[in-house]
Amino acid sequence: MVVSPEEEHPVKAFGWAARDQSGILSPFPFSRRATGEKDVRLKILYCGVCHSDLHSVKNDTGKVTYPVLPGHEIAGVVTEVGTNVTKVKVGDKVGVGCMAGSCRNCPSCENDLENYCPKMVLTYRSKYFDGTTTYGGYSDFMVCDEHFVIQWPENMPLDAGCPLLCAGITTYSPLKYYGLDKPTTHLGVVGLGGLGHVAVKFAKAFGSNVTVISTAPHKKEEAIKGLGADSFIVSTDQDQMMAAASTLDGILDTVSAPHSIQSLLNLLKPNGKLVILGVIAKPLELPVFPLLSGRKMVGGSGIGGIKETQEMMDFAAKNNITADVEVIPMDYINKAMERLGKADVKYRFVIDIAGTLKAE
Secondary structure: OOOOOOOOOOEEEEEEEEEEOOOOOOEEEEEEEEOOOOOEEEEEEEEOOOOOHHHOOOOOOOOOOOEEOOOEEEEEEEEEEOOOOOOOOOOOOOEEEEEEEEOOEEEEEOOHHHOOOOEEEOOOOOOOOOOOOOOOOEEEEEEEHHHHOOOOOOOOOOHHHHHHHHHHHHHHHHHHHOOOOOOOOOEEEOOOOOHHHHHHHHHHHHEEEEEEEOOOOOHHHHHHHOOOEEEEEEOOOOOHHHHOOOOEEEEEEEEOOOOOOOOHHHOOOEEEEEEEOOOOOOOOOOOOOHHHOOEEEEEEEOOOHHHHHHHHHHHHHHHHOOEEEEOOOOHEEEEEEHHHHHOOOOOOEEHHHHHHHOOO
C-alpha cells in the first residue's frame, strides 16, 4: 500500500517541493517523524539554495524520484530534544548540512568521514533507515539525529552562515586534506560563484596567495577588491594563461559545466594538485602527459564529515567568513532557480523560511 507523504509520519509539516522534471516548486504538505530519543527537532529559519538543488529538481542525474523537497543548508533553532540528547538544548541555534544519517560503524564513519559512508543518508531525496523519503530545508521544521546537527557559533549570522554548511565545507575540506591551507600556498580558484567566492575567503584566511581563474573579465574587480584575491586570470586569454604557467601549488576547480582541464594543469607547478569540486554531468577528458611530466595530481572532494564541518564553522566564525547572499521569500524560489541556472546571483540565494513560508 502506498502511503502519501502527509501520512508517512505522525507530525504534520509543510514546505515547497518539485513534483516532476519541470523543476517547478509549489506548496507541499507532508509529515515528519516524531522526535526520537536521540533526535533534535528544529524550527527552520533560513535555508540556502545550492546548485545541486537545481540539479535535483530538474533530475539532471536521471536518478531522482519525485516529489523532491530540496535544501541542505539549514539554519534554525531547537524546539524539542529527545530524552538522550546531550549535544544541544531547546533554544540553541543549530545547522543541518548535506547529511541526515550514516551507519556510524564502518571505517569511514569511525574516522569521522560520514560523508563517504556507503550507507550515508542525504538530507533530502534519500531513503532514511525506516524506508521513508528524506525531505530538506525548504520547509517549516525538521527532525534530525543529534549527531548530524551542527552547533551554531555565537557570532555567526544565520542567513549568511547557512550556505557554509555545503559551500563552506566543500571548499574547506579539500584545502585541509590536500595540504593547500598553508601561508606559502599559491592557490588557484576556478569559477567565482557559490563555491568559488567562499574558497577565496577560506584560502585568504589561511594566509595563502590566491589567483581567481574565470571566463568573465568583469569579475576581476569583485575578485580582488571585493573578496581579497591577489590576482585574476581570464582563462580564455592565452597570453594570461601562458604567463601564469607553472605558478600554482594547487587549484580548486568549482565549475559545474563541462570544460577542458588541460589548460588548468599547465598552470600547476611540479607536484601541483588540481582538485575537482564541481558536479559535472559529462565525463571530463583527462590529459595524461602533464601528469607524467610534472608528477601532477587530479583529485576530487565531496563535503566533509560532521567533526570537520563543525571545525569549519568555528573557523569561519573566528575569521568572520560568511557567504555573500541574496535573501529571498519562499515564493520567489522558482525565479531564483531560473536565475541560478544563468549564474545570475552574487553568490548564494538564501530563503527566509521563518518569515515567508506560509502553510496553505
